Amino acid sequence: MRAIQYQSKEQPLALSLIDDPVAGIDEVIVNLKYSALNHRDVFITKGLYPNLRPGTVLGSDGVGEWQGKEYLINPNIDWGPDQQLPADEYHILGMPDDGTFAEKIAIHPDRLVRKPEHLTSSQAAALPLAGLTAYRVLFSRCQLSAEDRLLVNGIGGGVALFVLQFALAIGAEVWITSSSQEKIDRARGIGATGGILYSEDNWHKSLKKNSGGFDVIIDSAGGAGFSQLISTANKGARIGIYGGSCGPILNLSPQVIFWKHLNIFGSTMGSDQDFTAMVDFVDQYTIVPVVDSVFALADFKRGFDRMDHGLQFGKIVLDNRRLD
């Protein structure tokens, strides 16, 4: 079969012809229809993940067919029974286990979750990893309720858009930031109340004044802007952190943290229970993932480039049956 394998730091990815996967004990073979990119995949190509194993098929998100039915793949492996924390052996499909950027995958059937009926196969492929990350940070960690005013810092990526959509679904008021006016406008089209360019001087002061301040803030940037970000927090706010694309947080005031009684929660991925709850939520509120673009599997490099340059608004999907 054809599959995108991680090769080496110098020449990270290639669409290779490899042996079909063989089902291990209790595993089944799923014919993959669509997959989707995550920042994780781009980080892996840059050598920014530990213990990279050459020859691994990348890809965490996938939708495929088994015994005539279509399934989402739950990318969690060995989270374990503790809802609060993953077990030490926890990892994500697609490194070091072979992932979804291939024609087929050998996988335990307990990783297969029914595809929500209102979604096309390519929409559903956009859901797993980003939807899980968004669901956990927003609900399991930050306990968002309809009465909260939410700020999503940096709209456009898969997780941030699910955060926006999930929050709107329950009736919360959502504001967003971006470096792109076009992305702000598109987010407002989806239902965001307001947004601001974080490249503007004193953006945080305008945003706090215009919005009235935030009860929940979701961030994946960190960096020098984090202090401005939490200056927009209301007393008792919950701040969810699921990434750090702008590097270390600089000059964070302990006084702001304790005077405002802030709650800062780190979050990454989620448990199997979170995954099931997320899919149920998407069903219940008929959430449709925002798909930025669909590339042929053979054309994966254009998808990786698009994500690497932050051009996307929504998920970048691969069509696993288009092989040349």
Added chain:
Amino acid sequence: MRAIQYQSKEQPLALSLIDDPVAGIDEVIVNLKYSALNHRDVFITKGLYPNLRPGTVLGSDGVGEWQGKEYLINPNIDWGPDQQLPADEYHILGMPDDGTFAEKIAIHPDRLVRKPEHLTSSQAAALPLAGLTAYRVLFSRCQLSAEDRLLVNGIGGGVALFVLQFALAIGAEVWITSSSQEKIDRARGIGATGGILYSEDNWHKSLKKNSGGFDVIIDSAGGAGFSQLISTANKGARIGIYGGSCGPILNLSPQVIFWKHLNIFGSTMGSDQDFTAMVDFVDQYTIVPVVDSVFALADFKRGFDRMDHGLQFGKIVLDNRRLD
């Protein structure tokens, strides 16, 4: 009566002869026996608090007599009904309301709480503000349990010592840091399992290795050392922040926060319900506050100097009946 009044930034404090307080509607006059110093009082003398009102009698902690019985004074004013957060009008006795560094105080009787029987009057005066701060950050915020291993960063101050004592009382394992070997030894004498000088190179690595890592960390420093501090945290740890004596937190890794699923909680003071729970806890476990020293009210400057130089181990108490 004699009282220590805040005067001005240039000449902050003086023991003045002023009119006796007059009980307002629903207030009573309490004859004060002992009071105690808090960092707050020292910060006020340095102009580091907002809205300083010249002529205010300082002091948040006090024990006094009313109708022949002895009471602790609850220094909370107008916390309000929400257990999670104080109301906007919340403030602490001793600025802008007249406080406890005086012979008498006019106060609402709902601020009077029975003195635990096992404590002397001077020990009890050490309890209110520091005990409340410690109780809330440790239990209401960080949910410390007997199974947790706790790190108290910077032992010696009033709050840190209550954190140590409260945690030991419920059977948790406690480690401490300090810049002073003498303070570490004294904390070990109270029951700390181990301690380390944070002035040592790689103190955080030794500490993590020797302890096995921490489930709860209580900090009032912030500053450049905060990143080292949280490198000793276990996955899922709760970090309680109630102060920031070392200034802004520098170079904090978002990756550490999300990979470890950390929980960071800001906390300051506590509700009336926390106060009652704290006094009940002190009763139940017969906690005896560590009193560093007792100065005559007339000799208050020596007490302020001692706190300003960080020399104390425990609370600095004033004897309000020694007026010269």
